[in-house]
Amino acid sequence: MWRAGFKWMSLIIGATIGAGYTSGREIWEFFGHGSGLAILLVTIFFTIGCMVIMNISYSRKSTHYIPVLKDIVGARLTGFYDVMILIYLFTITVVMIAGGGATGQAFNVPNWLGIGIMVVALILLFMNGINGLLSMNQVIVPILIVGLLVVLINFMVDQNLILFSHIHEQDNWIAAFPFTALNILPIIAVIGAIGNKISSKKEIVIASVSSGVILGGISYIYNNSLIQIEQVIISYEIPLFAILKHYPVIVLIIMSVLLWLAIFKTAAAGILGIVSRIQEYFKLSFVSIVILLLVVMVPLTAIGFSTLISYTYPIYGILNLYVLTRLLLYPIWNKAD
Template identity: 70%
Template sequence: MWSAGLKWMFLIIGTTIGAGYASGRELWQFFGHESGLAILLFVIFFSVSCGVILKVSYERKSTQYLPVLREIVGGRLTGFYDVMIFLYLFTTTVVMIAGSGATGQAFNLPYWLGIGIMVIALIILFLKDINGLLAMNQFILPLLLGGLLFILLLFTIDQELALFSHWQEQRNWTAAFPFTALNILPLIAVLGAIGNKIRSRQEIWIACVGSGLILGVISYIYNNSLIQIADELLLYEIPLFAILKHYPFEILILMSILLWFAIFTTAAAGVLGIVTRIKDYFKKPLWLIVIVTLATMIPLTQLGFSTLVAYVYPVYGILNLYVLTRLLLYPIWNKMENRHSN
């Protein structure tokens, strides 16, 4: 039970912590000053939403997201959100591949080389179907989370930062809604593909509460660190590098490798959502569909990483608010529906 629950927890975290999140760019876009309450609300909204998605996936024994999406948004809007999820997964996977190029550039490597390494790694990962992704998450994510938490706590101690000094004013609490909404849509796609693999409700509890708490703690400490160096962030494509400049070059290399793996796990989750949705139409091996999908994405990576994050993420965050509302209210209206049917 615990090992399965942790497997789904790492899948959730791996889907959420991508280039935008791990680099600090996404957190700074939504949070910043006066956001302690916003991050606390995010933990609650995120945990509830993941619990609902996993519960529906488990009950439907789903192998792709469409049955789960239909249950959450209703039959009338399923078609619209089906297209939206597909476009979202496509564009965010492009963002991740572009992020790989941007990470390479930080070490004076050609942009295209970072992109090429990412594409080849994704193809190799899916040669083992979905199990390759699950195995990779369980190995990589503890390293990634541990490394990120270590550097953030080290920065907090070195700079003598107060963790709870910003609670007098909390005017940015509404940021919790678009930020959670932004991160929920890919989770419907990814968790909708594993419904037939979940064995018990206990696994769901472990996954949704664990992922919410871990992401909440890291988000809070990360945001608190970025507030202290707010003036410097305009100079950096990747805000994390503004923190890392205070440390030896070896730490910069280690964290850059971990950042690349964060980008990789989210790109892999995006590809999983896309290929499980379309594989029934093509009746071809999963790895072949992955190759064709990635080939269509490569030209779009030329737009640049921060440009894509700045324009794509806020728009989807607002569009997804309806899905978030349905998820948060699902336990209530599901009970009401059951009462009427009885």
Template identity: 55%
Template sequence: MWLSGIKWMFLIIGTMIGAGYASGRELWQFFGTESTLAIVLFSVLFYFCCNIIMKISYEKKAENYIPVLEELMGPRLTRLYDGMIVLYLFTMTMVMIAGGGATLEVLHIPYWYGVGIISGLLVLLFVWGIDGMTSMNAMIIPILITFLVGTLVTFQVTSGFSLQLDFHKQGNWPSAFTFTALNILPLVAVLAAIGRQIKQQLEMKIASIGSSVILGLISLLYNESLLKVANEVMVYEIPLFAILKHYPYYMVLVMTGLLWAAIYTTAASGILGLSTRVHERAQLPFWLIALMLVLLMIPLTTIGFSRLVSVLYPLYGILNLYLLASILLYPIMTKFEV
């Protein structure tokens, strides 16, 4: 029971800690100064979202996100969100595959070889179905967290370890809602796929509390570290490298490996969400679905997505906020149902 709860906890964290989070880009974009309260509030919101999604998934014995969406917002809106989630997961996974190929170029591995490596590992992962995904997260995420936290703590120690958790000026608190909403679609897609595998409600509590506390503490530590190099962050495409600039070169290689692992877990979460949706309509092995999806994505990784992202992401922001509101209001609405 405890082990299952921890397994789901790592699945949640693996879905959340993508390349954007691990690199510091998402945290710096949404938080920064006056954000202690915002991060604490995000942690609380994240707990409620995980717990509610898992509870619905458990009660519905869901194998994909459709039953969860129908419970939250009815069949009509579910059709809209179904299409948006498929498009979101597809484009996100495609960008991750491209990013995985580009990241390995640091190690002088040609781009297409890198794309082939990450694609092959994604297909191999789903030979074991959902169990492969959860086992991979249970293996990789603790290592990823250890390296990330170790780097941040070392930076804090060498720079005086002065965490300024000031609750007096907290004008950035609304960012908690937009940051939570940003990550809600993949969270629904992944957690809705494990409804049949959750055995007891205690597993959901362990997963929800553990993931929200860990992510909250890492976010606070990361944000405070970035604030110390605030003048240099804008120079770097990856804010984490502003922290690492005085470190030996091998640390840059280690953290490049960490970013690649974050890219891989994010891509795996996208494939999981898509595979469980396709599996409902075509009863094919998960690895075969993953292979077909990856083969469809690889040629498209050369397309520039900047225009697509600039149009889609503001739309996703609005839809995600509505979905977040639906999740948070769900316990109240069900309580007053006759």
């Protein structure tokens, strides 16, 4: 039970903590000063959202997200959000593959080679279908969480930063809604793909609560660290590097590798959501569809990592607000029905 619960938690966190989050850019864009209450609300909203999604997936024994989506937004809007999710997953996966190339350039690896490494790694991962992703997340996610926490906590201790600084400022609470909304859509896609593998409601509680607490806890510590060095952050496209400048080169290398792994697992989660949704229309193996998908995606990485993010993230943050509202109110209106 506990093992299964943490397996699903790894899948959820793996889909949530991507390149934007790990780099600190997503944290800084949404939060900053006066965000303690916002992060607490994110913890609550995310926990409830995950619990609702997992319960629906479990009850429907789903193998893709459509049955889950239909319960959340209703039959009339399912078609619209189905297209939106597919476009979102496709776009975010292209963004992550492009990010793999951009990350490689930090080690003087040509962009095309970095993208090639990412593509080959994704194909190898899915040679064993969904099980490859589940196994990878159980290894990578704990390493990523521990790595981030060790760096952030050490930084706070070394710099004598106060954990509960600015606690009296809570004027940015509204940020909880777009932040949770942006991150909840991929959860519907990946959890919808494994509903038939969830075996008990206890697993759901363990996965949902642990995911919410971990996301909220890391977000608070990360945001608190960034607040206290905000004068320096302006000079960095990746806020994490403003923290890492205080550490030896080896730490920078290790965290850069972790950043690549965060990009990789987000791309893998996106592919899982797409392939599980469209597989019924193709008489091909899981990995064959993955290869075809990647062949279509790679040319689009030429658009650029930052350009793709700047156009897609704000749009989906707004569109997902309705989905978030339905998730938070689901226990109420579902009981009324």
